[in-house]
Structure formats: structure tokens, C-alpha cells
Amino acid sequence: MNKFKLLSSVVFVSQLLVSGISNVSAGVIDLTGSTVSDSNLVSFVGNTATLYTGDDSGATYTSSFDTSGFTDGFGNPGTFGSELSGNINLAPHTEVSFDWTFSTTDTVANDFSQVLFGGTSYQLGDVTTANPSATGSILGEPVAGEISGHFSHIFWSGYNGPLYFVVSNQFDNSYGSALSISGLQSAVVAVPETESWLMMVAGLALLSAAQRRKSTGLN
Secondary structure, X not given: OOOOOOOOOOEEOOOOEEEEOEEEEOXXXXXXXXXXXXOOOEXXXXXXXXXXXXXXXXXXXXXXXXXXXXXXXXXXXXXXXXEEEEEEEEOOOEEEEEEEEEEEOOOOOOOEEEEXXXXXXXXXXXXOXXXXXXXOXXXXXXXXXXXXXXXXXXXXXXXXXXXXXEEEOOOOOOOOEEEEXXXXXEEEEOOOOHHHHHHHHHHXXXXXXXXXXXXXXXX
């Protein structure tokens, strides 16, 4: 009996075309050329970045970037924070992914972080989801909570437009929060060609027929 090898989706590294953000090597989205809201509160190198909200309680810097146009997962607007942005031009079936960490010195107001593209915002970490046993500091102040995760999104039709990372205070500017991004990269998810799909269907049909004959023989 012939054995059919089912073809799986193949993921290969894309040649990402970028304007504003440059792709210096296959699969890596280099943040060089990005626009930042405040150079004192946003730093980046390669495909990593850190954004701070700033605060008024002893920190060196205070953000002047108005984030009232952004809202957390409960629909509440931000106050002040920072933003990193650049334009990306993605081929169809391109997946963008990165690791992120949100840390905060706040315990009351729901400071939050987001990634935005195509007119849609995706919530990353916020005060309500941060682990209160975290350690460390933000701009010299002790961290009260932290949460990390992995984000990925497939642009099935491609995408040519801005990509934003935002971290925001909420209701006050008295405590600080930070968003760290690492491993920002792209990959094209290959879709099997029509011939491959037909081979898969034919193989499954033959396997099913063979199983039915085997069952009939047993009976």
C-alpha cells in the first residue's frame, strides 16, 4: 500500500520591505529609523526597544506625550506616556511576532501597553494583569508588578502602514510604567499550492477507503 506524506505548511523567512523601519537581515525587523515621542523615554537598538511613561515622583523624566487617544482593555483613556512608530510594508501571509514585558510602579491606576496597526489596537500588559511579586526598578523606583508574553499576528492580505508601540499612564502621572520589546521579526507563512491540497485530499481518501476495506474484512 502506497504511503502518502501529508504536506505541512512551510514557514520561511521573508524579505520584509520597510520604510522608516529597516530590515537589516532576513526575518529581523530592525527598528532603525523609528520615530519616538520622547528620546528621553524611548530607546531602541536592532529589534529591541524599551518605552517608559515617565512620572512626577522623583524620576528624572516626565512624559509630555498625550495618550488620551488610547484606551485600556476596559475602555478607559490614558494620560501621558510614550510611543515608538514606523511604517512597514508586508507581503501577503506575513507573520509578525515579538516578546514583550510590561512592568509598573503603579498599583491603583491601570497603566497599560499596546501594539497598534491597521487601525486596531492589541492590549499587551497592564496593571490589572501584572504579577505583584515582581522585583526591579523603573527610573529608580521599585517595581510593583510585571507581566511578560509573546505576540504574533498574520497579515493574510499583506499590510503597508504604520506599526505603533505605546505605553501609557492612566488618570495620573505620579507613577511610572515601562514596555520592553524583543525579538521583533517577520516570517511568511507559505500556503500549500492547489496540487498539494489535491494530493492531501486524495491521500486521505485512499487511507479512508483502505480503513473501510479492513473493517469490512474483519466483519
